[in-house]
Amino acid sequence: MTESDEMKTIMDEVAACRRCVLHGARKRTVPGEGGDHARIMLIGEAPGYNEDVQGRPFVGRAGAFLDELLSSVGLKRNDVFITNILKCRPPGNRNPKSEEIKSCTPYLDRQIALLAPATICPMGNFAAGYILEKFGIKPAPIGSIHGKTFRIKSLIMDARIIPLYHPASAIYNPNMRNTLLEDFKNVAE
Ligand code: URA
Numbered sequence: 001m002t003e004s005d006e007m008k009t010i011m012d013e014v015a016a017c018r019r020c021v022l023h024g025a026r027k028r029t030v031p032g033e034g035g036d037h038a039r040i041m042l043i044g045e046a047p048g049y050n051e052d053v054q055g056r057p058f059v060g061r062a063g064a065f066l067d068e069l070l071s072s073v074g075l076k077r078n079d080v081f082i083t084n085i086l087k088c089r090p091p092g093n094r095n096p097k098s099e100e101i102k103s104c105t106p107y108l109d110r111q112i113a114l115l116a117p118a119t120i121c122p123m124g125n126f127a128a129g130y131i132l133e134k135f136g137i138k139p140a141p142i143g144s145i146h147g148k149t150f151r152i153k154s155l156i157m158d159a160r161i162i163p164l165y166h167p168a169s170a171i172y173n174p175n176m177r178n179t180l181l182e183d184f185k186n187v188a189e
Contacts, residue, residue, distance in 0.1 A: 003114060004036050010110050014087045019103040022088035028055030032083025032111060040079070040187060041117040042066070043108070043127045045166065046086035048093050057082045062168035065177075069167065072181055073188035081115055083108060085127050096126055105130060118159055121187055124166030131161055142166075147183035162187050 001009075014031040017023060030047040033056060050060035058066045070076060086096050086104050108130075112120065122131040129139040135152045142165055150161040164183050170176040 006114055007036070007111070010107055010114070014107055017087070017104075017107075020088075020100045022086065022090060022100060022104075025091050026088040027052045029087050030055055030057050030084060030089075031087050031107070032057055032081060033077075034081030034083075035078045038079060038081040038115060039118040040075075041081045041083070041112065041115060041120045043120065043122045043131065044082070044084045045124050045126045046084050046093075046096055047089040049089070052089035057084055058167070061171055062166070065167045065170055065180075069180060069184045073184055075188060081111070081117065083111060085130055101126070101130060105134075109134070116157065116159070119187060120159055120161045121164050122161065123164045124169070127166075128163040132163070135161065137161070146179065147186055149186065 011031040014029045017029065030051045044058060044062075047057065048060055048062070050063075051057055057063070066082070067077070070080065085108060086100055087107060088104075090096060090100070120131060122128040125142045128142050128145065132139045132150070135150075137150050137152075142163055145163045146165050147162065150163075152159050152161060162183070164187070165176055165180055167180065170180050
């Protein structure tokens with residue numbers, strides 16, 4: 001099985017998933033998308049209204065800013081892989097519940113193992129908390145760790161984690177916009 005066959009298998013399983021209550025209200029699942037050989041993986045929290053309708057990650061206002069961040073460092077969507085902690089929209093965009101994170105993240109874990117990205121950027125507190133913990137790093141509030149590089153090196157993995165603020169936090173906040181633009185330079189290096 002090739003890498004992209006395996007990714008397709010994960011996406012098909014997500015499309016049929018009924019592991020948690022979120023399957024009941026979703027229009028579409030949002031498994032993630034990007035280049036087959038992307039070296040950078042961006043991980044958000046969960047699909048919102050637009051993502052649920054289109055089945056694609058970050059296609060609403062936060063997505064427009066994410067596109068701006070990518071182009072600010074000369075990257076295109078296909079140069080990265082974009083996904084979320086949860087693959088289905090929580091009703092009213094409420095926060096993910098811990099049992100939903102537990103049910104859903106095996107899909108994300110498989111995507112990470114398959115792509116083996118050189119750089120993983122969890123965006124926002126939920127994604128940063130999950131990813132840092134997964135790699136044995138003590139989670140901390142995003143305000144104190146955004147833009148920092150955490151190296152993970154083991155027999156099977158050599159990557160860096162750069163937590164970022166969630167792009168939605170910059171929509172009404174010019175300071176946050178600048179911080180994200182600055183932190184994103186680190187990601188592209
Ligand atoms: N916010 C997220 O965390 N993910 C999306 O896909 C869209 C908005």
